[in-house]
Amino acid sequence: MNAQLINGYEVVIGFETHAQLQTKSKIFSRASTAFGAAPNTQASVVDMALPGTLPVMNREAVACAIKLGLALGSHIAPRSVFARKNYFYPDLPKGYQISQFEIPVVQGGEVSFFLDGDKKNVRKTVRLVRAHLEEDAGKSLHDAFQGMSGIDLNRAGTPLLEIVTEPDIRSTEEAVAYAKELHKIVTWIGICDGNMQEGSFRCDANVSVRKPGQPLGTRREIKNLNSFRFMQQAIDFEIRWQIEQLEDGHAIQQATVLFDPDTGETRAMRTKEDSADYRYFPDPDLPPLCISSEWIEQTRAQMPELPRKMAERFVADYGLPEYDAATLTQSPQMAAYFEQAAQKSGQPKLASNWVMGEISKRLNAEEIGIESAQVTAQQLAQIIQRIQDGTISHNAARQVFDALWRGEASDADAVIEAKGLKQMNDTGALEKIIDEVIAANPANVEQYRAGKDKAFNALVGQVMKASKGKANPQQVNELLRAKLA
Structure with a gap:
């Protein structure tokens, strides 16, 4: 990737x-994963690591890993x-986290x-290194008023x-774009609800x-960024801070840091550990995870069309240009809306x-999804058809769109008729207006004939004004040029 230099x-x-998988139960127990329950009401004896309990692998969590591997073009390990x-x-509670280290389920x-x-x-x-299955930890709750933690x-x-x-990422913009694309993929294939506020x-x-x-x-890890806006602010601040430290002659110490949205700054939480500090060793309670090629192909056949x-x-x-196509496939709903309107x-x-x-x-102004759009794909298609057949101009089309969005009518043709937005396509009437404009603006006519294109645009503007915006601009251009030739 092209490097973006900041102060050299x-x-x-x-x-x-960390993508939380959309399973009804936890990865090694049958306890619920539903969000928002009262504290400690969804913790089983397995989750609490009571003596004598053993983990049992959740098959649906493995299915989610297979889907992700297929979506990202990864190698799905037959044995992890x-x-x-x-x-x-x-x-x-265990004093350790069950994860994957040497042989992850999704590779590359x-x-x-x-x-x-x-x-x-x-x-x-x-490029991706890996994606591995693991269990989440609990959550520490702090009550500053009572001076207690739970x-x-x-x-x-x-x-x-x-x-x-x-x-591989070389700028804040690339970082946010990567995170948005990954978020799109995991929600598109249905393995994660993508709710950043809830920690999913x-x-x-x-x-x-x-x-x-x-x-x-030396890297510093910014933990638990739960919005794209905070992600951009946090990375921007961290970059500036590290450069200032190096310019002042200080060394960067590897650390885990948190972002404070109130101050817009990162602060060190602890010295960053390396893998050796975690003393990884194979979990003796879990056999190797084996995934058959038949399971992978069955999952592939059930996958939706990927973005x-x-x-x-x-x-x-x-x-379409690639940029348009990528933008229109931000969600299945947007893609379906576009395709219906296009067809x-x-x-x-x-x-x-x-x-x-x-x-x-x-949608952005009203902070809603395209499924809540006030103009349907069918209505948008009708507006586009009326532009193409010359019934309305682009400016009039925006007026029709506004009226439909406000719910003034359910049909584009009804709005066009009610507001008198039809373009003037009567050649005779239009020629009469053009003749009058030419006669009333001899200076602009002479300037155009002298090679000044701005004078022609001024004459077009006068025709459009005289027709109260109803003249077909393309037709105006053709007739006016013919008369001035």
């Missing part, structure tokens, strides 16, 4: 993302093993994306896939800086422009 430093970022990751923390793969607003069709690709083990044992990238999709960013050509710098494949189809079938209107590029433009603008 290259930024290097890698991601570790579980390990104990040893560390002490109050919300870890990649995530490709376009940067927001980049219409140059330059695709960025981030442990909620409801989340302990919740199934996670930890998705780890190579350090948590990102840790490993950030370091270096002079170009130098070895990788990248759908985007490729939109390029091939509808002639019914017969104008896929115009449908793409409207969905990416006016529709998206309204």
